[in-house]
Every structure is written in C-alpha cells, then in structure tokens.
Amino acid sequence: MVRPHPGGFVYTENEKTAILRDIDTFLSLGATGIAVGALTANGEVDTVFVSSVRKHVGECDFVFHRAFDLLPDLVKSASILKDLGVDRILTSGGRGTAWEGRDTLRDLINYFGDDLEILPSSGIRSNNAAALVEYTGCDQIHGSFSMRVSNQESNAAVLPRERVQTSSSEIRKAISLLNK
Numbered sequence: 001m002v003r004p005h006p007g008g009f010v011y012t013e014n015e016k017t018a019i020l021r022d023i024d025t026f027l028s029l030g031a032t033g034i035a036v037g038a039l040t041a042n043g044e045v046d047t048v049f050v051s052s053v054r055k056h057v058g059e060c061d062f063v064f065h066r067a068f069d070l071l072p073d074l075v076k077s078a079s080i081l082k083d084l085g086v087d088r089i090l091t092s093g094g095r096g097t098a099w100e101g102r103d104t105l106r107d108l109i110n111y112f113g114d115d116l117e118i119l120p121s122s123g124i125r126s127n128n129a130a131a132l133v134e135y136t137g138c139d140q141i142h143g144s145f146s147m148r149v150s151n152q153e154s155n156a157a158v159l160p161r162e163r164v165q166t167s168s169s170e171i172r173k174a175i176s177l178l179n180k
Contacts, residue, residue, distance in 0.1 A: 001035040001065055002026065009039040009067035016049055020056055033060055035090060037067025045071065045080050054085040063088045066121060069095070078108060078116060088117040090142055097123030098132055098141070106136040126173035133178060145170040 002022045004015040011019065016038070023034055034057050038046035045064075054062055064086045071077040074094050081089060093101020093108070098120040108118045117140070120132060124143035133141060147167040 003036075003065075009037050009070065010041050011038055011046075011049070016052075020053070023053070023056055027057070027060065031060065033063060033087075035063035035065045037065040039067055039070065043070065043072065045077055045084075047080060047084060050081065050084050050086070061087045063090055063119070065090045066092065069093075069101075074104060074108060075111060078112060078118075082112065082116040086116070088119050090119050090121045092120070092122035099123060099128050102132060102135050105132075105138065109137050126170050126177060129174045130177040130180065143174070145174055 002019050004011065004018045004022075019036060019038075023036070026034060034053070036050075036053050038049045038053075040046050050064070062085065064081050068074070068077065068081075068089050068091045071094075074091075078089055089108075091101070091105065091108070092098045093104030095101035095104070098105060100123075102120075105118060105120050112118060118138065119140055119142050120136060120138050121142040124132060124141050125145065129141055129143065132138070144164070145167055146164045147170060148162045149165050150162055
C-alpha cells in the first residue's frame with residue numbers, strides 16, 4: 001500500500017509525485033501489486049490521478065484501497081474504478097467493519113462478478129471470516145488477524161504498554177474454519 005501520510009486521501013501534486021516515486025521503488029523491488037486510493041476535495045474518485053497510477057503500474061495488480069469506503073455511491077464509484085482499470089477494491093462495504101458492511105459487500109460482489117474483484121477488509125477475524133465468506137460469496141479476504149499483546153519491556157514514556165501483533169494462532173484458526 002502506498003500512502004504519503006496517514007489520514008485523508010486528497011493529495012497535493014507533491015504528494016502524488018511522491019506516490020508515483022514510491023510505486024517505482026516497490027516495482028523495482030519486485031512488487032506484483034500496488035494499493036493506492038485517491039479522492040478529490042469533493043469526495044469523489046480522483047479519476048485523473050487513478051488513471052495515471054494505472055498507467056504507471058503497467059500490468060501489475062492495481063488495488064484501490066479503503067478510501068473507497070468514504071465515497072457516497074459505492075456502485076457508481078466501483079464502476080468508475082473498473083473503467084479506469086482497477087483490478088480490485090479493498091473495502092468494508094462503506095462501514096466500520098466488513099461484517100457491518102456485509103450486505104453491501106455481497107451486493108457489490110454479485111453486481112460486478114468477475115469484472116472487478118471486491119476484497120472484504122476490516123475487522124475480519126477467525127470468529128467471523130468463514131461466515132463473511134459464505135454470506136458475501138467472496139473468494140478472498142484481507143485481515144491482519146492480530147491480537148493485543150503487552151510490551152514486557154515497556155517504558156510508558158516511550159512505548160505503549162500494549163501493541164498489536166499478527167497472531168499465528170488467529171491465522172491458523174481462521175484457515176481451519178475456512179477450510180471446513
């Protein structure tokens with residue numbers, strides 16, 4: 001995922017140049033897919049920039065990330081992204097988590113079929129992954145499968161007492177349930 005800063009998806013021309021430079025770095029190191037999302041100040045897909053990213057990444061997979069969830073009309077916006085050559089949209093269906101947005105995710109998946117991959121994301125854990133896959137009909141999910149762990153050597157002035165870490169047991173549990 002290429003983002004010049006956390007928060008917000010409206011980028012200056014300098015930030016767009018930085019995104020394209022970072023894409024070049026990822027591609028030169030062998031990346032086969034790039035995730036980027038950009039919006040206009042009016043809250044729409046930044047079609048000019050997304051089009052330039054598509055050209056820039058060439059044959060690589062192009063994923064539009066969760067900036068999508070901020071758009072007012074997800075079907076219309078997904079159609080625009082498909083026409084711009086986006087391969088996949090990372091989304092929670094416009095809600096806080098994929099489970100909360102499962103109806104919209106299912107509708108998007110059914111509407112676009114094989115023409116555009118809708119990749120559910122956000123809040124997916126071992127306890128809801130299989131149900132989400134079954135309900136939406138998706139064939140891939142995106143999740144961190146993480147858990148909070150305490151920092152044993154935490155100095156509260158420097159490090160938080162807890163941190164989030166990918167959990168191999170969460171991943172194993174999710175895979176086991178998905179394989180059933």
